[in-house]
Amino acid sequence: MAKNHFLLTAHPLNTMPSPDPGQFFMLSVDSRLDPLLKRPFSLHRLVLGDLQFLYRVVGKATNILKDKKAGDIMELIGPLGNGFPVNEIEEKKPVLIAGGMGIAPLVALAEKFTERQPVFFYGARNAEEILCLNELESIGITPVISTDDGTSGRKGFVTDIVEEFLYHHPSSSFDYALYSCGPKPMLETLSGIAMKYKIKAYMALEESMACGIGACLGCVIKTVDGYKRVCKEGPVFLSEEIIW
Ligand SMILES: Cc1cc2nc3c(=O)[nH]c(=O)nc-3n(C[C@H](O)[C@H](O)[C@H](O)COP(=O)(O)OP(=O)(O)OC[C@H]3O[C@@H](n4cnc5c(N)ncnc54)[C@H](O)[C@@H]3O)c2cc1C
Ligand code: FES
Structure with missing residues (x-):
């Protein structure tokens, strides 16, 4: 690729x-x-x-x-694992945010959401690491791109661009749901943005895993309801559940 x-x-x-x-x-x-x-x-x-x-x-x-x-x-x-909820919030406008390899699961999700015309933000380190544009284009999605070094799209972090978007398109006009996957610092920042704008945000986490089936407890994270296994109760969590 x-x-x-x-x-x-x-x-x-x-x-x-x-x-x-x-x-x-x-x-x-x-x-x-x-x-x-x-x-x-x-x-x-x-x-x-x-x-x-x-x-x-x-x-x-x-x-x-x-x-x-x-x-x-x-x-x-x-x-x-559990996967992203796709049917529960049908009335909301999906906003997908991929950071780096976080693009991997979000293409399948975008395909599920095609009819709801999702907004797609995609950040990577540089132009070389921007992938899947043809796949997205084939389902009618042109992502808003940002790169850390400015070699493709806007220069800067994807989270800044998402916040700018939400600021200019307040949720009174659309009721959004955020879906994201990417590096932990990006997800943590996004979690703060979701809280500020009172939007539900679903995040696919990536922890190191040994068994993947809930047996070893090697992938636990802290949540407001105690420890949870990313492989079993996740990998998708509501951002408000996670203690960063
Ligand atoms: C639920 C889940 C889904 C994933 N989906 C994808 C995917 O679609 N595409 C993809 O490229 N990768 C994905 N990953 C990460 C992938 O599992 C690791 O990159 C892979 O296990 C590395 O194996 P390795 O033996 O090549 O590297 P290793 O020798 O095990 O590790 C090499 C380096 O990568 C780091 N690393 C290993 N695993 C992770 C991780 N989970 N998160 C961050 N850093 C890690 C290590 O700390 C080390 O620095 C996913 C991880 C999880 C938990
Ligand atoms: S990887 Fe073993 S419990 Fe999650």
Whole structure:
């Protein structure tokens, strides 16, 4: 897709429940013992029953993944987690905010929301890391882009641009719901913005995961209702639940 960014298409050999945007799969990248643990990846798109994953190469597992060949067999578990709520707030205008690799689950979500004409904000470090524009364009979405270095779209943080948008389009004219995925500092800032403008914000979190199925407690976060497992009760949480 771009430097260090790859798309994996997996054709399920067994029947599985249809995954929802925001759900994820644990992928076993190699049958050898190293790396031992499966790695979590969000559903990027569901295309004619095939699962697509969009990923950035960051370490051992993703380095192995990028060298997979067509026809290789892999083991994966999923769909896991709760996913984004898509039907509960039908009267609201969806505002999607992706930061960096947070674009991965938001494309599947944008596809679900096509008829509601979502507003889409997309921030990345630089122009090279802006992905999926063709996929978004094919469903009629032109994202508002920002980059940290100004090489594409507006220069600056995507959260500043979202706040500017909400300031100029107050929620009395539209009732918004925010849906986002991205680095933790971005989500935390967004959570503050959602609180300020009294808007519901759903956020897909990414914590390091060992089991992905709720057994190891390795992925817990603090919430107003105590500790919760990102892999089981999440990965999507309402921002007001999270203690940052
Ligand atoms: C629910 C969920 C969904 C995810 N979806 C995607 C996706 O769609 N596409 C994608 O590219 N990645 C996604 N990730 C992150 C992905 O799981 C990690 O990048 C991957 O496990 C790294 O494995 P590795 O062996 O290549 O790197 P490692 O050797 O395990 O780690 C390399 C570096 O990446 C950091 N890292 C590892 N995992 C994470 C993480 N979860 N968050 C932040 N930093 C991390 C490590 O601290 C280390 O610095 C997701 C994570 C979660 C929890
Ligand atoms: S990763 Fe084991 S409980 Fe969440």
